[in-house]
Amino acid sequence: MRMFSMVVVGVISVATPLVSADLEPNASSRGAHYVIKEAQMRGLLPTDRETFTGPRWGAGQILAEGHTIEPGKYFVIRIQTYDNPEVYYVDEEQFDKLTLEVRNYHGSGTYQLPSDDVRGFYSQGSQVWGLGDYSEGLQGTIQIEASGPSQVGPHVPEWRVAVDVTAQLVNAHEATKRTSKQIKGSYHCPIVTIDQWGKKPTKTP
Numbered sequence: 001m002r003m004f005s006m007v008v009v010g011v012i013s014v015a016t017p018l019v020s021a022d023l024e025p026n027a028s029s030r031g032a033h034y035v036i037k038e039a040q041m042r043g044l045l046p047t048d049r050e051t052f053t054g055p056r057w058g059a060g061q062i063l064a065e066g067h068t069i070e071p072g073k074y075f076v077i078r079i080q081t082y083d084n085p086e087v088y089y090v091d092e093e094q095f096d097k098l099t100l101e102v103r104n105y106h107g108s109g110t111y112q113l114p115s116d117d118v119r120g121f122y123s124q125g126s127q128v129w130g131l132g133d134y135s136e137g138l139q140g141t142i143q144i145e146a147s148g149p150s151q152v153g154p155h156v157p158e159w160r161v162a163v164d165v166t167a168q169l170v171n172a173h174e175a176t177k178r179t180s181k182q183i184k185g186s187y188h189c190p191i192v193t194i195d196q197w198g199k200k201p202t203k204t205p
Helices: 048-052 059-065
Strands: 019-021 029-041 069-071 074-083 094-102 109-113 118-126 132-150 153-171 178-193
Touching: 029 094, 029 118, 029 153, 048 059, 059 118, 059 132, 074 153, 074 178, 109 118, 118 153, 118 178, 132 178
Parallel strands: 019 178, 029 178
Antiparallel strands: 029 069, 029 074, 074 094, 094 118, 109 132, 118 132, 132 153, 153 178
C-alpha cells in the first residue's frame, strides 16, 4: 500500500477504519532515518493552532513546526520519507514525517506513547503547498535496540527502531476533518550529533 495519501478516510468514530503507513522508502521515494543525540523536539505550542491553521495561505506551516529539532539533553528519533513519483512536477512532492523525543532513555526495550519517557509528532502532506494533516496525539509503542555500528561507518553507532503507533490526525486547513492512521515499520537509525544531522555523518564520539 502506498503511504502517501491525501484522501480523508472519515471522521473518527468507533467504526472508523485505520489507514496504514509504513515509512520505509519505496522505488519512487527517498528518506532518511536518524537518532540525534543531545537534542530536543520543539513540538506544537498552544499558539500554533491559532497562528498557522485554518483556510488561509501558510496554514500548512504547522505540518513542519512540530518537527523542529533544537539543542537539548534528549535523544530525538527522526523518521522521514519524501515521495515524488512525477519527478518533473515538484509541486506534487509528498512527505511523511515522524519525530520522537526520548526523554528517559533506559536502554533497549519497549517504550509507550504517550508517557513521560517519549513524546512525538507526525505529519503528512505536500512539501510545497503545505496541504495535509498533523497529529493531535500518538498512541502505541516503539521498540529500541542498540544494535552496534551502523551502515554509515564503523564509528557511527545505530539504534534499530520498531514503530507501531496510531496517530489522531487533524487537517491543517479544515480542523473538522479528523482521521486516524496507523504508522508501523522498522528502521536502522544512525546516531549523530545535532551538528551532523542533515549532513553525511562521519564520526560520532
